[in-house]
Amino acid sequence: MLGFRLSAQTPPPARPVTDGVVSRFEHTYEVDPALMTEHVRQQQIPNWDFRRIVDSRWEHLHWMRDHFADQVIAASELLAELEAEG
Amino acid sequence: MAIALEGSVVDELIAICGPEGVFTGRSALFNRARVPAPFPAHRWEDHIPQAVVLPTSAEQVSEVVKLANRHGIPVVPRAGGTGLTDGAVPLNHGILVDVKLMNRIIEIDHGNRTVTVGPGINMLKLNEELRRHGYFYPDDPASYPCSLVGGRIGTSGWSLIGARYGHTRDLVVSFEIVLPTGEIIRVGDGGGRSTRKSSSGFQLKHLFIGHQGTLGIVTEATLELAPRPEAEFSAFFSFSDYMGAHRLTGDLSRSGVATLGGVVLFDEMKIAYLRRDDEAYIPQDESVRAVVACASYGNADEVRAGAKRLLRIARASDGSYMGDEISQGDWWSRHDRYATPQHGRTRDGQVALMSWHCEDAAIPYTELPAVREKWHAIASDLIQRFDMFDDWGMFAYTNGAHKAWGDYLTEIDIGIWESRWTDESWAAWVDAKREIGRVALEHGGSLTACHGSCRAGEVDLVPVELGGGFEVMKKIKRALDPNNIMNRGKYLLDQAYEEE
Numbered sequence: 152m153l154g155f156r157l158s159a160q161t162p163p164p165a166r167p168v169t170d171g172v173v174s175r176f177e178h179t180y181e182v183d184p185a186l187m188t189e190h191v192r193q194q195q196i197p198n199w200d201f202r203r204i205v206d207s208r209w210e211h212l213h214w215m216r217d218h219f220a221d222q223v224i225a226a227s228e229l230l231a232e233l234e235a236e237g
Numbered sequence: 238m239a240i241a242l243e244g245s246v247v248d249e250l251i252a253i254c255g256p257e258g259v260f261t262g263r264s265a266l267f268n269r270a271r272v273p274a275p276f277p278a279h280r281w282e283d284h285i286p287q288a289v290v291l292p293t294s295a296e297q298v299s300e301v302v303k304l305a306n307r308h309g310i311p312v313v314p315r316a317g318g319t320g321l322t323d324g325a326v327p328l329n330h331g332i333l334v335d336v337k338l339m340n341r342i343i344e345i346d347h348g349n350r351t352v353t354v355g356p357g358i359n360m361l362k363l364n365e366e367l368r369r370h371g372y373f374y375p376d377d378p379a380s381y382p383c384s385l386v387g388g389r390i391g392t393s394g395w396s397l398i399g400a401r402y403g404h405t406r407d408l409v410v411s412f413e414i415v416l417p418t419g420e421i422i423r424v425g426d427g428g429g430r431s432t433r434k435s436s437s438g439f440q441l442k443h444l445f446i447g448h449q450g451t452l453g454i455v456t457e458a459t460l461e462l463a464p465r466p467e468a469e470f471s472a473f474f475s476f477s478d479y480m481g482a483h484r485l486t487g488d489l490s491r492s493g494v495a496t497l498g499g500v501v502l503f504d505e506m507k508i509a510y511l512r513r514d515d516e517a518y519i520p521q522d523e524s525v526r527a528v529v530a531c532a533s534y535g536n537a538d539e540v541r542a543g544a545k546r547l548l549r550i551a552r553a554s555d556g557s558y559m560g561d562e563i564s565q566g567d568w569w570s571r572h573d574r575y576a577t578p579q580h581g582r583t584r585d586g587q588v589a590l591m592s593w594h595c596e597d598a599a600i601p602y603t604e605l606p607a608v609r610e611k612w613h614a615i616a617s618d619l620i621q622r623f624d625m626f627d628d629w630g631m632f633a634y635t636n637g638a639h640k641a642w643g644d645y646l647t648e649i650d651i652g653i654w655e656s657r658w659t660d661e662s663w664a665a666w667v668d669a670k671r672e673i674g675r676v677a678l679e680h681g682g683s684l685t686a687c688h689g690s691c692r693a694g695e696v697d698l699v700p701v702e703l704g705g706g707f708e709v710m711k712k713i714k715r716a717l718d719p720n721n722i723m724n725r726g727k728y729l730l731d732q733a734y735e736e737e
């Protein structure tokens with residue numbers, strides 16, 4: 152088993168995405184730390200925990216969706232059919 | 238601090254509910270003082286109950302209510318405690334009847350397609366069991382994982398897929414209720430437990446739905462069973478202006494597609510808010526200023542055919558399809574996305590811990606653009622005066638049962654930094670709520686489509702909205718609850734006793 156290595160768990164530097172939003176991993180976003188200086192401080196989260204939070208979110212959404220129907224019909228598929236039908 | 242109940246009353250409660258069903262400790266009482274709606278946290282102690290009971294049968298509830306009548310102690314029914322109009326918040330202390338332990342599935346009637354449950358069951362848990370039989374109880378509020386059947390009835394709740402399946406009042410076939418004097422009766426359409434339509438006598442079912450616990454405590458409910466949907470479809474469309482989105486919302490709603498569960502319209506402030514903190518909206522192009530979403534459920538072939546018709550209508554609008562990931566992921570997030578950010582922005586853009594609150598109303602389709610402008614102006618004024626509020630935007634959602642057209646559940650979401658409450662900011666908030674309600678009425682709407690209207694601010698307008706109907710409400714309350722036991726102080730119904 153691999154032990155915890157700080158270097159492997161330290162998030163990469165943030166790159167600005169929009170006014171007030173930064174990103175460190177693809178498709179995941181954070182509030183710009185500059186906006187979290189007065190009332191709430193940002194915490195550094197190790198990479199494994201960051202991924203766990205993002206993955207759990209998707210897991211939860213699929214779990215919830217599954218409560219409602221057996222299958223999902225994608226609009227892209229129907230739009231393609233409509234295109235083909237002209 | 239509320240005066241403690243006399244020991245002899247607590248002993249009587251223990252004799253009824255057993256020692257494991259009666260709580261007088263601080264955590265049991267304080268945790269049941271509030272709901273998620275903005276709460277005067279600086280006046281917490283005004284709202285704590287004197288005792289909490291967790292009964293397990295209608296007979297126990299009845300005996301607690303009779304005891305309350307004997308001693309003149311108010312009774313507050315509480316289910317999930319997620320109601321947004323303070324229905325489950327004690328206004329006069331008293332005995333809080335928490336129905337959470339009455340959470341059993343009592344009977345599934347396969348032949349007549351009903352399920353009978355205790356009021357403490359939650360829809361998510363109920364549906365997990367029903368799924369095994371191919372059934373679905375389609376009451377789907379955003380609070381689906383946490384609100385309970387008793388509270389849904391107490392509120393007359395609104396469901397996200399109500400345009401397809403109806404709302405709580407349409408989905409509850411009949412129920413048992415303990416009246417404010419302790420008698421146990423059953424109401425429905427007529428007398429039959431599973432009768433869907435009767436012309437026999439007064440339509441009492443509707444009287445006992447949505448009264449916010451002022452007319453009794455539901456102890457058992459027989460609910461509609463729909464076939465579990467084979468398929469789900471959801472699609473989101475972006476617009477560069479609100480009016481284009483408003484037009485498509487109307488067009489989709491009037492489409493007549495039977496599988497359509499609902500259509501929702503996000504306004505520019507909502508998109509601006511989501512663009513700040515929501516991974517689906519942050520990457521959206523600046524030109525995206527409003528969004529329309531729709532969702533359908535049912536048999537796969539019917540959903541597919543209906544969805545194609547919806548997409549044809551959308552293609553003819555100015556909107557652009559936003560892609561499968563957001564269309565599906567955003568719909569799947571409908572139970573928590575708008576409620577749980579737990580933070581907002583101060584005027585200078587700094588992040589602060591804020592809780593979510595939404596003001597809801599029912600607004601006719603044609604009035605949505607005007608109401609939107611007025612509501613945001615009210616929020617903006619509040620923000621200018623107190624650096625503890627944040628406008629999180631508005632949405633409008635189809636409100637009809639089994640049809641999508643007509644009026645819309647309209648909400649403005651406001652972030653509130655609750656640890657900053659003062660008497661002054663609380664008073665300003667209550668005034669703003671009243672103004673929001675007044676605008677709804679001026680535009681031909683109702684004060685509320687789903688939450689109820691018994692909180693400070695909105696409740697003052699209930700007599701204005703209902704007119705002579707409010708006089709009838711008072712007469713009914715007096716007749717059914719002669720000692721004003723049941724949820725005392727709610728809906729201005731204390732007036733019924735002042736005018737003796």
Ligand SMILES: Cc1cc2nc3c(=O)[nH]c(=O)nc-3n(C[C@H](O)[C@H](O)[C@H](O)COP(=O)(O)OP(=O)(O)OC[C@H]3O[C@@H](n4cnc5c(N)ncnc54)[C@H](O)[C@@H]3O)c2cc1C
Binds near residue numbers: 320324380389396687
């Ligand atoms: C995140 C979030 C999203 C929400 N989304 C929606 C939504 O989409 N649609 C919607 O309709 N609401 C919504 N709500 C509001 C709330 O969930 C509903 O009003 C719900 O019906 C309340 O149910 P509850 O079990 O929490 O009831 P409670 O809050 O405990 O009680 C609600 C009212 O019913 C009374 N009551 C409770 N139990 C009984 C009983 N056994 N007999 C008689 N009266 C009783 C109470 O006294 C109170 O007046 C939302 C709330 C939250 C927090």
